[in-house]
Amino acid sequence: MTQDRFDPRRASRRSAERQGDAVFPAVPEQNFHVRRITLIALLVAAVVLPCLYVAAMAFNDLRSREADATDMTLRTVRVAEEHALKVFDMNETLDTRIVDLTEGLGDDGIRAREAAIHQKLRTMGGGYPQVAAVSIFGRDGALLVTSRFYPAPPVSIGDRDDFVGLREGRDLEHVSKVMSGHVAGEQVFNTGVERRAPDGTFAGVVSVALRPSYFDAFYRELLGGTDGLPMTMTLVRTDGAVLAHYPRRPGEPNAVAADSPFAEAMKEGRRAGVTRMRSNIDGDNMIVAFRHVGSYPVYVMCGYRASAMWAAWYRHLAVLFLSIFTPSVALWCVIWLSLRRLGAEEEAWERWQAEASMRRSIESAYRQSRKMEALGTLVGSVAHDFNNLLMILSANVQIARRRGANGLDRELSAMERALKSGQSLTRQLLGVARKQPLRNETVALDRWLPASRDLLRASLGAKVSLVMDVGVGIWPMRVDVAELELALINIAVNARDAMPNGGRFTVRATNITFRHEDGFPLTGDFVQVSLEDTGVGMAPEVLARAFEPLFTTKAKGMGTGLGLPQVFAFCERSGGLAAIDSAVGAGTSVRLYLPRATEAPAVDVPVETGTEDGSAPHGLRILLVEDNEEVAAGTEALLQMMGHHVTCVLNADMALRLLDDGHRQHSRTGEPLPFDVVLSDIHMPGSLNGIDLAEAIRAFDATLPVILVTGYAEELDRARQVNVRVLSKPFDIALLESLLQGIQRELAQSGLDPAAHQVQ
Template sequence: MGAAMRAHDWSGSPLGAPEAWPACLRSTVSLLLGSRFPMFVAFGPELGFLYNDAYAEILGDKHPAALGGRFHDIWAEIWPDISPLIDRALAGEPTWSDDLPLTMNRRGYDEQTWFTFSYSPVRDEQDRVAGMFCACTETTGRIQAETALRANEARLQFLDRLGRETAKSTDADEILATTTRMVAEHLSLSNCAYADMDPDEDGFTIRGDWAAEGSPSIVGHYSLATFGERAVRDLGAGRPLVINDNLAELAPAEAATFQAIGIAATICMPLVKDGRLTALMAIHDRVPRVWSDDALALITEVTERSWAHIERVRAVTKLEALNATLEQRVEERTSKLIETEAVLRQSQKLEAVGQLTGGVAHDFNNLLTIIRSSVDFLRRPELPEARKSRYLNAVSETVDRAAKLTSQLLAFARRQTLRPETLDVGARLHAVAELLDTITGARIEVLTQLPAKPCYIKADLSQFETALVNMAVNARDAMEAGGTLTLRLECGAPLPPIRGHAGAPGPFAAVSLGDTGCGIPPDLIHRVFEPFFTTKEVGKGTGLGLSQVFGFAKQSGGDVKVESVLGRGTTFTLYLPEVQPQGPVAALGGEVAETDPGGAGQRVLVVEDNVEVGRFATQILEDLGYETVWATNAEEALDRIGWDGAGFDVVFSDVVMPGMGGIELAKVLKRRLPDLPVVLASGYSHVLAQESANGFELLHKPYSADQVSRILRKVIGRNRRRAVPG
């Protein structure tokens, strides 16, 4: 366009020669010529027109004559639509139009278009509006595509609805009646009918008429000759007969026929089958209209679909009846199977819940019986000191057993708080093997098969060793007559698919315990990890040992596999992710150095929302020699601590509390007062189990006074050592 402007004869243009153009017009022209976005400028009193290459495509046949012409002359056909916008721009107000519909004539015919554009005032050196600048884009293609998409969606929805309605019947007349009614409603027709061609194909009979209220009925027999040559030619050849509202175009006989039945616009869509023509007739007698291609296509498809459905009803009635019966049987059987499966799953869930609650209730009732009886005796003032000591020991031991039972439940539920550390698996297995000699007894030989190179995992040491002991105890009980228990370690092993779960390439440390015992029946092997499921006699097992193994394996990122042959033995293999040691490896048999007993007046902030637990914890700490302050929630604790620590030596907080929890409190204090140690206490915390690597000390509930004393001395001593220079 720059070249075209240089070569253009400007003598007849209201813009005059380019040498005389003002600076504001030159800069605007330079802007639009340098852009690939459609732009034009209309300048001066007569709005002389200049545009770039991208806009030339929009002009169509108006280009190149439009160059330098008058805006009004170029777009005279849309001037009434855009002149209000032009007036606003020339008055100094920029405008924006989004998808504005415009009827343009740019290729010799009128066409509907849509544009998104802006009109901006162009000001001269005196800040007067001298013209307007436009940046625009044609959205016709998108609008038409969206319109077509919506029309197609409406068409598909209608065809789907029609198909579902007509599929309800196997009677041809009923299908056609439904079709005519639904087509009439969808296309807003006044009449809709279907017709059968006469055997000699000289005429047809319209029947099954659907007429709106006040519309004439067109049911009856008609000869093709009555409709004229067009009907004979088109319908006889299987093509649609379309007659629009201009009856003057028809032959006199045709016009008379259509006027007699009050038709303004008619379409007959034929379908020739077996030498007979059947047509769906859609008629307007109130609002004359020209049939669109979409309407023609829809009626054609409707006719073909309806009669195809009728290709099937009449020709294969018996076969369809058989298929329908077969499908019904399959559906009924499938439905029953699904229902039965759902009932079975629910039953299994209820059975598992029943086993869990029943087992927990049974075991805890036993433990509570011991505690309650012991407490009752301890209340007697005349109780001898020896018996008092015995009952106190019984209470303490029972609490330990209850805590262990709770730990096993949490392990099965994968909710126990783990303290993972890097372990040398081979060394741990060697140490556990020595312990198993004591557990299994002389009648069982314990063998170990360990690789020469070390193999490391990151796991909770206590839970790992507990899992090994639990599996070993089950192996011992399966070998009543004696046998061999083999501990084997394989490094860098892949995780195989287990119980329908996909495998993983690893590397995993595979720790297996194999026995030569009685084995597990095939119908029971899938239940061995269920809580409280056991094949042992009453009183000889809780059924929680293997569920602890399963929960520990899953929570540690691994899995456990069981293989068994009845009468020959069972092997449990524990798969745990193998790691490379990046820090200290847990030592074997390490002992914690003894510390001074009790506190020495150190200040402890106790954070506990439960009144009974809070009162008991502060009492324990004061009895141990600590000075205590009690806050009932984390927010109160932060207020008491302030920004300087308020002289507190340690914070002892519960984990689960209303509002801010203990973990979040510990994180805030770590940022605010990094030298103030925090000890967290919890009997159950799924959040803590997930975030156990935050570095905070954890005390498990129920805890003893000795445990509280030890952990407080540990963190306070560590903090003091850190504070000593050098």
């Protein structure tokens, strides 16, 4: 089954459960909002919690790596400090022994004993791999003796910074900068002590040249001895001059940057610590641990590359991401799919709710129609009798008009207005009783409905806005256009009264198919016309009686209680059904289900009027069959005033005997039949009704015109099958007169002049 998405209000579904005699079981509620919020909360938690966990773990891992790197540098720099301290202590001891060896000797005395002293220096310094040379310099910086050469070459260091510094008593110069040694012939830095003469004056310098490569080799071994090390080691003077460094790189600076945190720490005299800095030597951000080497003007510095730490952290973070977010992504997908499925389920639930509501309202309306059949019969009987009274009154008013009752125009006009009101009320009663004849025709709703916009606006009033939503490809339907128009007006008037402060009235049209297997009381193709308002709505007890004839909630004299019953009866007589949904404060939705037409809508063709010959037609011989004597008398008098000759009988049995006698006379003598037309009511006492009479007439004379008068819809189709003319009661006398004139012209054209049968 297909349908448009009906959403008048969800509350109306609950109220629809109480329509009709039975109370439907409550539909289980589905709290999709709570479920959606729960899933969204789960999705947020599934995203946020892993992210928080990963962030916490990553933060802790980074801090842990920083702590491990700091701890490693501290441990390593402590080992390097102990090593450097032993080396410098050994050098100091060696220097002291050499000073003792040359005590009391001047420069000349040392030169005099150069061979012996050279041998002793060679023995003393030759056993240490870090020592490149041991030398003794005189008062003016001239080389007196060295462990490296004999005899000593003519070398002077009188202008060298370390010599000058020792002579001037500067402690820093006890350890020189790295230089190319004049004696050692390689890159060295010197540790030296001054020699004193017996009088305490400066007598020269004893210098031990140390190899930086020795320290580089030790640092390589200390750090693991592989390329791509995350750590570096540096031996540096307190003025920032680099004495040894591992690993070395081409073009590296020979001093620590003066503005580095480590340089600041040395200036402050800190003996140990940890700092972070951008190393100008290693070209990287470093975690640097440093320690002062004993009392010497030297620091050892161990650095850990931040890039290596970050690279290891990124690798761990990638593993953490994969291990945490791989299942998390699967969980996100499951929750996302659950949200999509919930959306589809909610949409399906809404469709099911709308369909269930529609089914309940249709079933309730179907039961209502069965319940109203008995009441409809009663209303129909009352309307039929009332119709006869109106016919009597109408006929006598027409008689008075034709006789020219002077001075009674006002009174006759009032009677005619009352007749029209009574006829309208009778039509409504017969419509509710399903006995009002329908003049069905095929209608294209997408063309007809917009043309009715002005009529609906007039019914709704100025405060209510009108919205029309006609779908594409709406099927044609077969209905009585006048009844459809009246149904829309009745619904629009009710909507206007429900929206005293204004609102919106929406008209929608869609195609819908009901299938038997879906359990609907209707089956087949229908056009659904939905008329929705935003008014105050109906209480359940009012909704249950909305289609009940003569039931109204309006003030006395303001409503007849026939509006919605007319809508219901019209839809049912058209082969469809009407349903209503409403709740207090939620508005009302009335849905009309009208059957789809099999043929295309008719195209209006201009009617060509026949030409008149200017001669007045002669009166007809009419057989009037009417059981109500007063209706018969009034109709007979009017027909006679029109110039016709009327024979009146009270039932179809008597009329059939007259016609049968006339037919036998015609067969025996050739005389014409005594009547030109038969005008008969359908509903009469006796064994035959008007339709039976018409069928009997057709059996022996197919050319005799028959006009049947009825107020019952169920008799209309059968009457038309007999191929007779039909008037709906109460009928306008002018319409009957026009019909009789047409019969007169037909007789004249066929050569059967009514004048030939005139009875003088």
